[in-house]
Amino acid sequence: MAPREQLEIDPRRSRVFGEVAELYDATRPGYPEPLVREVLAYAALGRRAALEVGAGTGKATVPFAAAGTPLVCIEPDERMADVLRRNTASSPQVQVEVGPFEDWLPSESRSFGLLLAATSWHWLDPERRWDLVHGALAPGGAVALFWNLQGVRDAELHAALAEVDRRHGMANAPHGEPASSFGDVPGNGGAVPGSWPDAECRRDGRFTDLRAHRFRREHHWATDRYVGHLASLSHYRVLAAEQRERLLAGTARVLDAHGGGIAMEQISDLFLARTR
Numbered sequence: 001m002a003p004r005e006q007l008e009i010d011p012r013r014s015r016v017f018g019e020v021a022e023l024y025d026a027t028r029p030g031y032p033e034p035l036v037r038e039v040l041a042y043a044a045l046g047r048r049a050a051l052e053v054g055a056g057t058g059k060a061t062v063p064f065a066a067a068g069t070p071l072v073c074i075e076p077d078e079r080m081a082d083v084l085r086r087n088t089a090s091s092p093q094v095q096v097e098v099g100p101f102e103d104w105l106p107s108e109s110r111s112f113g114l115l116l117a118a119t120s121w122h123w124l125d126p127e128r129r130w131d132l133v134h135g136a137l138a139p140g141g142a143v144a145l146f147w148n149l150q151g152v153r154d155a156e157l158h159a160a161l162a163e164v165d166r167r168h169g170m171a172n173a174p175h176g177e178p179a180s181s182f183g184d185v186p187g188n189g190g191a192v193p194g195s196w197p198d199a200e201c202r203r204d205g206r207f208t209d210l211r212a213h214r215f216r217r218e219h220h221w222a223t224d225r226y227v228g229h230l231a232s233l234s235h236y237r238v239l240a241a242e243q244r245e246r247l248l249a250g251t252a253r254v255l256d257a258h259g260g261g262i263a264m265e266q267i268s269d270l271f272l273a274r275t276r
């Protein structure tokens with residue numbers, strides 16, 4: 001698949017998630033267990049804690065916490081942080097701090113064994129993010145950046161959804177790619193366009209042992225859950241409410257006309273590196 005164009009970051013989009021924090025939590029997919037195991041094996045944390053940036057409602061936090069990982073979670077939106085606190089209430093080793101990563105002042109810098117960013121790296125200031133990561137990690141500390149993406153299994157459904165999106169001006173719907181277009185190479189044809197961190201990390205030069213993994217699973221989304229998931233995405237949130245409602249209703253009609261719901265290949269791409 002040809003690389004997609006660079007994502008134009010609309011700063012409004014990074015802060016819309018809290019408008020629908022509960023919907024986000026109820027509909028967004030989490031991350032697969034093998035990904036969590038891969039990250040923990042790579043980081044070999046020992047007694048050190050992990051720092052999670054843009055933790056949202058805890059889609060990644062919860063499985064890492066369940067594995068016993070001590071975590072400091074940074075999340076700028078108070079409404080997302082409320083749900084995160086609820087979702088991690090049974091894990092006393094999870095600490096939630098509210099604010100953007102760019103303003104975060106660690107009490108002890110260069111101490112974390114792992115920095116995680118799950119579907120959030122692309123929202124961090126591109127001019128400062130590698131400095132901030134480097135400043136937070138202990139020597140040899142790991143960085144794990146990951147994203148979920150999807151491919152539609154049914155070609156006819158894919159075409160019908162593309163037609164609805166064209167009519168309503170939606171350019172980058174998560175059902176925009178057929179499952180057949182995803183190869184085996186992580187970062188190729190996915191994540192958030194233009195955000196795969198490999199080139200930036202190599203240019204930075206302070207990291208080593210770069211690795212990438214792609215995890216696949218199949219998932220059938222019921223219509224309601226899928227449409228709810230769409231409504232939680234930033235590029236749907238920034239549409240005018242009426243336009244969004246028309247687009248979501250049109251999408252739901254197509255899904256229902258094709259037997260209800262949507263079968264997706266769920267892909268999770270993971271990027272790993274460690275400080276020298």
Ligand SMILES: C[S@@+](CC[C@H](N)C(=O)[O-])C[C@H]1O[C@@H](n2cnc3c(N)ncnc32)[C@H](O)[C@@H]1O
Nearest residue numbers: 014017054055056059077100101118119120123
């Ligand atoms: C797509 S959500 C991902 C949330 C969660 N990690 C997940 O995988 O579901 C992106 C999150 O990044 C947060 N975010 C946006 N800008 C940020 C920043 N500058 N620093 C830290 N987090 C940020 C948002 O508030 C939101 O919760």
